[in-house]
Amino acid sequence: MEKREELYRGKAKSVFATSDEDRLILYFRNDTSMKDGEKIEQLERKGEINNRFNAFIMQKLEEAGIPTQFDTLLSTNESVVKKLKMIPLECVIRNYAAGGLVRRLEAKEGTKLTPPVFELFLKNDKLHDPVINESIAVAFGWATQDQLNRMRELTFHVNDILTKLFDKAGLLLVDFKLEFGLYHGEIVLGDEFSPDGSRLWDKETRKKLDKDRFRQGLGGVVEGYIEVAQRLGVPL
Numbered sequence: 013m014e015k016r017e018e019l020y021r022g023k024a025k026s027v028f029a030t031s032d033e034d035r036l037i038l039y040f041r042n043d044t045s046m047k048d049g050e051k052i053e054q055l056e057r058k059g060e061i062n063n064r065f066n067a068f069i070m071q072k073l074e075e076a077g078i079p080t081q082f083d084t085l086l087s088t089n090e091s092v093v094k095k096l097k098m099i100p101l102e103c104v105i106r107n108y109a110a111g112g113l114v115r116r117l118e119a120k121e122g123t124k125l126t127p128p129v130f131e132l133f134l135k136n137d138k139l140h141d142p143v144i145n146e147s148i149a150v151a152f153g154w155a156t157q158d159q160l161n162r163m164r165e166l167t168f169h170v171n172d173i174l175t176k177l178f179d180k181a182g183l184l185l186v187d188f189k190l191e192f193g194l195y196h197g198e199i200v201l202g203d204e205f206s207p208d209g210s211r212l213w214d215k216e217t218r219k220k221l222d223k224d225r226f227r228q229g230l231g232g233v234v235e236g237y238i239e240v241a242q243r244l245g246v247p248l
């Protein structure tokens with residue numbers, strides 16, 4: 013399989029076409045952005061860590077029965093994935109209050125949410141990824157009700173699998189974001205799972221080990237990602 017032209021450049025990853033029309037290459041860059049791309053910095057080794065982290069998590073999810081886009085790890089910063097038709101929505105699930113939920117509702121950070129909270133956002137930087145709901149998504153044709161039902165079901169299933177995996181590594185899975193796409197008509201988990209799109213705290217001290225270290229200027233961003241990866245046993 014041969015790597016071809018860059019099809020899309022996101023804030024942290026680039027997508028390349030390949031000679032196989034059913035496969036793409038994801039290139040994980042060191043770029044780290046916040047505020048919908050307003051602030052961008054290069055963090056050394058971040059791309060490599062996220063590529064390996066994502067491969068590890070996607071393989072665990074596949075083993076547990078979740079259909080994912082992941083195919084194979086290609087190089088330090090690249091993975092081969094199935095080509096999906098992406099749905100322009102972000103599915104967020106929250107086990108503890110943090111980030112946007114704390115800001116919007118003046119909730120206390122770290123409050124346990126039972127049952128976990130499921131939210132939908134529209135992927136749109138210009139509008140700052142507004143919160144939407146299923147009714148809006150169906151009315152505007154972004155997804156069908158059946159597709160949304162499947163996305164919600166898969167998000168909760170991923171949460172069950174990963175909560176246990178992170179717990180065994182002494183970590184709290186606070187929240188995370190998933191994106192889905194269609195592959196030959198079936199809803200498949202796409203994009204990535206990494207500390208860029210999740211909140212991971214040390215179970216005992218609640219030390220933040222995810223992208224909030226960057227957002228909040230806490231320093232030691234990549235060091236946090238490496239600590240999580242090592243605790244999980246991700247080969248680096």
Ligand code: C5P
Nearest residue numbers: 110111112113187188189208209210211
């Ligand atoms: O900012 P908020 O609290 O809504 O984020 C919830 C979760 O979704 C966090 O883990 C965050 O990293 C992730 N997220 C993301 N991409 C976005 C918005 C949120 O990965 N555009």
